[in-house]
Amino acid sequence: MTPLCTQLKLSTPIVQAGMVWVSGGKLAAAAANAGALGTIGAGSMKPDLLAQHIQKAQGLTKNSLAVNVPLLYDKAEEQIDTALRLGIRIFITSAGSPKIFTKKLKDAGAFVIHVVATPDLAKKCEAAGVDAVVAEGFEAGGHNGRDELTTFALIPQVVDAVRIPVIAAGGIADGRGIAAALALGAQAVQLGTRFVATQESSAHDNFKQAILRAQATDTMLMMKRTVPVRLMKNAFYEELKAAEEVCADKEQLLQILGHGRARAGMLEGDLSAGELEIGQIAGLVRDIPTVEALVARLMEEYRTVSRAFPVFPKV
């Protein structure tokens, strides 16, 4: 166990990422029942729908549940109030300053985790009273930092920068990755892409199947200078790429991005015009197991790797 896992009452060091469109109450409850931190992704939900997903998850598990709230949404505070009212006491906040809601959440007795992409932001989180950080690397799917720090470079530098626990995210989809992240000093790992391709995720089956077919080089971080997002290469990606190659400005890119692309891709299964947010580790994902079977396998792999390190005697 790690101190963070003990504190959050987890029997594994795994956090199921709270993602837009794919992680509702069903996925979160399944993850929690498997000993991971089950997380509802509030980013794609109005407060009423979030309440429904929280209540659904709470009806399916007595284990630890979290809500992920991207702070850039105008309903972020309503989402937080809804989750607090329904008894949620673990929050993962992102895409905004840790100063905005940390005090309110701490005053309500919550454990606050903030997502960072640099050691500097991790220090600001610690100063703001945040309890732990998710340090997310460039290889992660979806929205991403502008400094392009990778998981391998980011984790040890964040671990050295702060005293609060660090959860590693980006590039992890099996027990080798969990062991590697813990070697770098993380106390837990957050997996997104791997959980999209499970029975319980609400991703459209077309999207799940596309992940199974994906190779290592089938994603790219787009809009690096404006709102960086890693997505799967498809017709929509080609459209963005063509615009970026002629130096389209932010307005033009946002126009291409339009509205509802993520929903169309990930929830409704439009593999061509939809936005398919997915990480570089998609190439490792080759099946769609139940969450219970997945977590058991990840931990078995972790145990095998962590017990079998090569020994190099002193010369």
Add this chain to the structure above:
Amino acid sequence: MTPLCTQLKLSTPIVQAGMVWVSGGKLAAAAANAGALGTIGAGSMKPDLLAQHIQKAQGLTKNSLAVNVPLLYDKAEEQIDTALRLGIRIFITSAGSPKIFTKKLKDAGAFVIHVVATPDLAKKCEAAGVDAVVAEGFEAGGHNGRDELTTFALIPQVVDAVRIPVIAAGGIADGRGIAAALALGAQAVQLGTRFVATQESSAHDNFKQAILRAQATDTMLMMKRTVPVRLMKNAFYEELKAAEEVCADKEQLLQILGHGRARAGMLEGDLSAGELEIGQIAGLVRDIPTVEALVARLMEEYRTVSRAFPVFPKV
């Protein structure tokens, strides 16, 4: 030990990267004497100078030495012939097809390692008879692949794609990183940035001091669509960045790049107009030890980490 280390007669799983301007015979011999694979970077040397560095190194150590040959240089074959004539039997080739020289090197009894940035190129290396690959991630300093795969995502996908041994490169500067890379399935690690900041590297002291001052976010991969290279942010970087922001074409970028920028920066210490090739892990580098002290410390850190993995009992 790992099979690769046994085969190459190494007492540590560490490869000192062969880098332009900073890794001559002195650094390679020191690394070899410390139980790592000492590598002379031929990329910045004419064949005569390479011969001098090889002979110098051979006079300082009886341990394993390698030569790194970037195949894009027009003198690559002369460099290979020179090294073979002087008894070098471990080659690290990069920046070109593994089909060009692998047969010639194997016929001469050499062990051939090729640098790759994708699982697909690793498969091509295996098919061409290459003995091992260095899989180098996006976070690495210097020249880099266009697919932007990070070490965390790249290593397990390369390990799964081929049967030959994989050496992990990019983002590694301490024993935590070595343990993490081995957890991902690598049989050894290649360290570049960390070895630049040693007593024995021929980097200019200005450059070494700049590495000590560097923060995690002080590098960026530039020229991503033409000849990607990761370098430290300085006036030269700002010049490239300004050109890229207005979509300068390859010719214009190469004109800014000019000639001799790397030599000016790394060997002659021009921190402003020079090209300073360095990785994202520079932020972890805080001293300029001897190679012997560095390797001993890295292995001590590795032993500590690899023996102390958290245990998560089955529930």
